[in-house]
Amino acid sequence: MRSLKKVLATISGLFLFTAGESVFAAESISYAYLKDPAQEALIYAIKAGKIKSDKITIDLKALTVPSLTQATTTKQFDVIQTSALAVPDAATRGLDLKIIGIGQKLVPNGEGMALWTTAESSIKSIQDLKGKSLGVTGLKSMGTTMIRLALLKRYGFNVSLAGGDVKLVEMPSPNLPAALSQHRIEATNLIPTQAFQVRSDPNFKKFGDLSGDIKALIGSDVVYSVLVSYPDRLKARPEAFKEFIRIMKASLDYTQANRAEVFRAVSKETGMPVEYFEAWFDHYISFPVIVGQKDIVSLEKIWSFSKELGVISSYPSGVAAVWQGVLSQ
Known part of the structure; x- marks a missing residue:
């Protein structure tokens, strides 16, 4: 009888422990x-x-x-x-x-909004972007919007999506470096992985960075x-x-x-x-x-x-x- 009680007590304890685990399981x-x-x-x-x-x-x-x-x-x-x-x-x-x-x-004062072109390009400053094509990942993406904002407010560009001073060319992000090197676009902003890779590549050059301009506009x-x-x-x-x-x-x-x-x-x-x-x-x-x-x-x-x-x-x-x-x- 005592052995049976011990078995039942053990089973009961295990059940309560398991139930407790279920009740208090992490969400x-x-x-x-x-x-x-x-x-x-x-x-x-x-x-x-x-x-x-x-x-x-x-x-x-x-x-x-x-x-x-x-x-x-x-x-x-x-x-x-x-x-x-x-x-x-x-x-x-x-x-x-x-x-x-x-x-x-x-x-702050980083390189997140750096603009890139090819080493042989005539583009040497942000003002040189007028009349050029700029590769972007989406016409209404966050990155493109910040670029348009800086060009409008700090450099006086017409940033209309149609007929503006810069022709925005939409394409998937992974395609941007190749499109730039193949001259299908004349400039672009790259995501960090791409920017890190091209900054030591003699075939590319950075000609400007809008990070400071954007921070000045936003105020933080x-x-x-x-x-x-x-x-x-x-x-x-x-x-x-x-x-x-x-x-x-x-x-x-x-x-x-x-x-x-x-x-x-x-x-x-x-x-x-x-x-x-x-x-x-x-x-x-x-x-x-x-x-x-x-x-x-x-x-x-x-x-x-x-x-x-x-x-x-x-x-x-x-x-x-x-x-x-x-x-x-």
Whole structure:
């Protein structure tokens, strides 16, 4: 009888333990981010188990820009990294997005908006762009909008999409360096991986950088991308999303404090040299995660200028666009 009681007690204990695990199991947050080697450095501490949470697990998925755009519409993920312009654009289509974090920002006095041409080109300054063709990834993309803004406000260009001083030639980002070298376009702005590769290539030259011009217009560091989610999901699981932001910030802090370790690891994983990651963090992009008051002001000014250029038709206030759950932290 005692043996039977012991067995029943053991079974009962196991059942309660299992049930307890089920009840208190960590919630899952799915996160889709830009497919780029440097992004892996940002989440290295999460993937490597250096930063952990007993409240949530994060399901990570790297996607291209077109796939991120599609996933935003289909609500495939809980959190998505997307362009700062996606928030007002989605609102005009009836899709409410809330900003829960700041993604990429242009590094002050960096090279994120550098303009490139071929070594033999007659283009030597930004003013020389008049009458030339400029390769862009999208006519209404964040990068193109910032270029048009700087050329209009700082250099007096006519930046109309049709009949402007610069002919904008739209093509996929991977095609830009080849199109430039083959003279199908006369100038372009390159993403960091491409810019890093061509800056030591004697066949290309940098003839200007609009980063400082854009910052002067916006009045603060330019918010290039944001982390967004959906109001119903935020309302249903507010603590889980707050924990997601905490973990993302902790991962970024780990990277900044252990750059040598992280850069070596992601270099081995991605095949990009350590020097690329150093350049990305020092000269191209920052990724603060936490939403600051200056970021809200930056977003409103970006949206205001974008409306002036006809890129978006309307926009919300910065405060209304940001989830109150992160503003109160």
